[in-house]
Amino acid sequence: SPIAVKKICCIGAGYVGGPTMAMIAKQCPHIQVTVVDINQQRIDEWNSEELPIYEPGLHEIVSECRGKNLTFTTDVDETIRDADMVFISVNTPTKTFGVGAGRAANLEFVEKCARKIAEVSIGHKIVVEKSTLPVRTAEAVKTILSNSTTGASFDVLSNPEFLAEGTAVEDLISPDRVLIGGENETAINALVEVYANWVPRERLLTTNLWSSELSKLTANAFLAQRVSSINAISALCEATGADVDEVSTAIGTDSRIGPKFLKASVGFGGSCFQKDILNLVYLCEYFGLPEVAQYWEQVVTMNDHQKQRFVNRMVRTMFNTVSDKRIAIWGFAFKKDTNDIRESAAIYVCRDLLMEKAKLAIYDPQVKPEQMRAALESVMQDENGELNAMKRELLDNNVQYCDNGAAAADDAHAIAVLTEWDEFKDCDFEAIRDSMKQPAFVFDGRNLLKHADLCDKGFTYFGIGF
Numbered sequence: 001s002p003i004a005v006k007k008i009c010c011i012g013a014g015y016v017g018g019p020t021m022a023m024i025a026k027q028c029p030h031i032q033v034t035v036v037d038i039n040q041q042r043i044d045e046w047n048s049e050e051l052p053i054y055e056p057g058l059h060e061i062v063s064e065c066r067g068k069n070l071t072f073t074t075d076v077d078e079t080i081r082d083a084d085m086v087f088i089s090v091n092t093p094t095k096t097f098g099v100g101a102g103r104a105a106n107l108e109f110v111e112k113c114a115r116k117i118a119e120v121s122i123g124h125k126i127v128v129e130k131s132t133l134p135v136r137t138a139e140a141v142k143t144i145l146s147n148s149t150t151g152a153s154f155d156v157l158s159n160p161e162f163l164a165e166g167t168a169v170e171d172l173i174s175p176d177r178v179l180i181g182g183e184n185e186t187a188i189n190a191l192v193e194v195y196a197n198w199v200p201r202e203r204l205l206t207t208n209l210w211s212s213e214l215s216k217l218t219a220n221a222f223l224a225q226r227v228s229s230i231n232a233i234s235a236l237c238e239a240t241g242a243d244v245d246e247v248s249t250a251i252g253t254d255s256r257i258g259p260k261f262l263k264a265s266v267g268f269g270g271s272c273f274q275k276d277i278l279n280l281v282y283l284c285e286y287f288g289l290p291e292v293a294q295y296w297e298q299v300v301t302m303n304d305h306q307k308q309r310f311v312n313r314m315v316r317t318m319f320n321t322v323s324d325k326r327i328a329i330w331g332f333a334f335k336k337d338t339n340d341i342r343e344s345a346a347i348y349v350c351r352d353l354l355m356e357k358a359k360l361a362i363y364d365p366q367v368k369p370e371q372m373r374a375a376l377e378s379v380m381q382d383e384n385g386e387l388n389a390m391k392r393e394l395l396d397n398n399v400q401y402c403d404n405g406a407a408a409a410d411d412a413h414a415i416a417v418l419t420e421w422d423e424f425k426d427c428d429f430e431a432i433r434d435s436m437k438q439p440a441f442v443f444d445g446r447n448l449l450k451h452a453d454l455c456d457k458g459f460t461y462f463g464i465g466f
C-alpha cells in the first residue's frame with residue numbers, strides 16, 4: 001500500500017521552495033508543510049506581509065495557509081527529523097572557482113543538505129531532489145545518505161520544477177506535467193499521491209532517476225535555444241528588411257514548430273537558462289562529448305551577442321556617441337511580473353552604456369534601487385571583486401533611479417525598453433515625447449510598444465529584428 005505522506009519538509013525558501021510548498025499546502029490540507037532556510041531574513045519575510053518574492057497570486061495562497069498547514073522556520077534539524085518526505089530546493093549556482101569554474105553547478109549546498117538529512121534523520125524518509133541538478137547527482141545523494149549512522153533509511157526521488165517566474169502560481173496549479181524519477185515504486189507512488197490531489201494523473205510522468213534529472217536540463221536548453229534561434233534570425237532581419245515578429249508568426253503556425261517561445265528580445269535572462277546550459281556543456285565535456293558541448297554552448301554565445309548588438313545599435317543610431325546623454329531604462333527585471341533581476345539582460349546593457357559614459361535613469365515597478373545598484377556594482381567589479389575609481393564614479397554619478405517611466409524619460413535622449421511590463425504600453429507618449437530631447441529615440445528591446453503609433457507621435461523607434 002502507498003505511503004501516505006503527512007509531513008513535508010522543504011529545505012530552501014527561495015523562488016522555487018516558497019511557491020511550490022505554498023501550492024502543496026493549499027491543495028493538500030491534510031499535509032503539514034514546513035519550509036526551512038538558514039537565511040533568517042528570508043524566513044522572516046515569508047512570515048511577514050511583504051513576501052521575499054513577487055509572484056501574482058502568491059500572497060493570497062500564503063496568507064490562506066500560513067498558520068494552518070504552512071510554516072516557515074529556521075529550525076532545520078527538528079523539521080527534517082519530523083518529516084516523512086524532505087525536498088531539497090536549495091540554489092545550485094554556476095561554480096565560480098576551481099574545477100569547472102564558470103560552467104559546472106556548485107553542488108556544495110545540495111551536498112550540505114544531504115549530509116544534514118543523514119545526520120538528523122530517524123526512521124524512513126523519502127528525499128526529493130527539487131533543485132535543478134546535473135544528471136547522476138542522485139548517486140552522490142544516495143551515497144551520503146547511506147553513510148548515516150542513525151539507523152535511518154532513505155529513498156531518493158528526482159522531481160524537477162518547471163515553473164517560470166511571473167507565472168509560478170498558474171504553472172503550479174496546472175502544470176503541463178509533473179516529472180518524478182526514482183527506483184522504488186512505493187516511494188514514487190507516495191509523491192504521485194501528493195500531486196494527484198490536484199494534478200490530473202495523466203500529467204504525472206514517472207521515469208528512472210537519470211532521465212528525470214537530465215530532462216530538466218534538457219527542457220531549459222531547448223527553451224533557451226528557441227530564444228537564441230529567433231534572436232539570431234532577428235539580426236538577419238535587421239540587415240535585410242524582414243520583420244522578425246512576422247517571421248515568428250509565420251513559422252510558429254507550423255504545428256511542428258509551435259508559436260511559443262519565439263519572441264525575439266534583447267536576450268534571455270533569469271537565474272536558470274544560462275546556468276543550466278553551461279552545466280549541460282560541462283557535463284558533455286566531462287563525459288567526453290566535445291562536439292555536443294560546443295553545440296549547446298552556442299545558445300549562450302548567441303545570447304551574449306544579442307545583448308551587445310542591442311547596445312551597439314543604440315550607440316550607432318545616436319550618432320556614435322551616448323556620452324553624457326541621459327537614457328531612460330524602462331525595466332530591469334529579467335521578464336515582467338517578477339522582481340528577480342538575476343542574469344537580467346538589463347544588467348549588461350546598463351553596464352555597457354555606462355562604459356560609454358551615458359547617464360542612466362532607471363525605472364522598474366518591482367525592483368528596488370539597492371538591488372539594481374548591487375547588480376551593477378557586481379558586474380563592473382574586476383576579478384578581485386574591486387571597483388576602480390572610474391567605475392565607482394560612473395555608478396555614483398551616472399545612474400539615477402526613478403519612480404516611473406515618464407520621470408526617467410524626462411529630458412532624455414532615448415528610452416530603452418528592457419522589460420515587457422504592461423504599464424509601459426499605457427504611457428502618455430505625447431507628453432513623454434515633449435519632455436525628451438529631439439530626435440526622441442526609443443529602442444524597444446521587447447517589441448512591446450506599438451511601432452506605427454510611436455512613429456506617428458514623432459519618435460524615432462527601433463525594435464528588435466526589423
Ligand code: NAD
Nearest residue numbers: 012013014015016037038039089090091092109131132161
Ligand atoms: P534561491 O536562491 O531563491 O533559494 C534557495 C534557498 O536555499 C536560499 O534561500 C538559501 O538560503 C537556501 N539554502 C541554501 N543552502 C541551504 C542549506 N544548507 N540549508 C537550508 N537552506 C539553504 O533559489 P531558487 O531560485 O529557488 O532555485 C532553487 C533551485 O531550483 C535551483 O536548483 C534552481 O536551478 C531550480 N529552479 C529554479 C527555478 C526558478 O524559477 N527560480 C525554476 C525551476 C527550478
Ligand code: UGA
Nearest residue numbers: 161162163164165227261262263265268269270272334335
Ligand atoms: C524558465 C523556464 O521557462 C521554466 O520552465 C523553468 O522551470 C525555469 O526557467 C527554471 O528552471 O528556472 P524563467 O527563467 O522563470 O523560466 O522564465 P522564462 O519565461 O522561461 O523566461 C526566461 C527568459 O527568456 C526571460 O528573460 C524572457 O524574457 C526570455 N524570453 C522568453 C524571450 O526572450 N523570448 C521568449 O519567447 C521567451
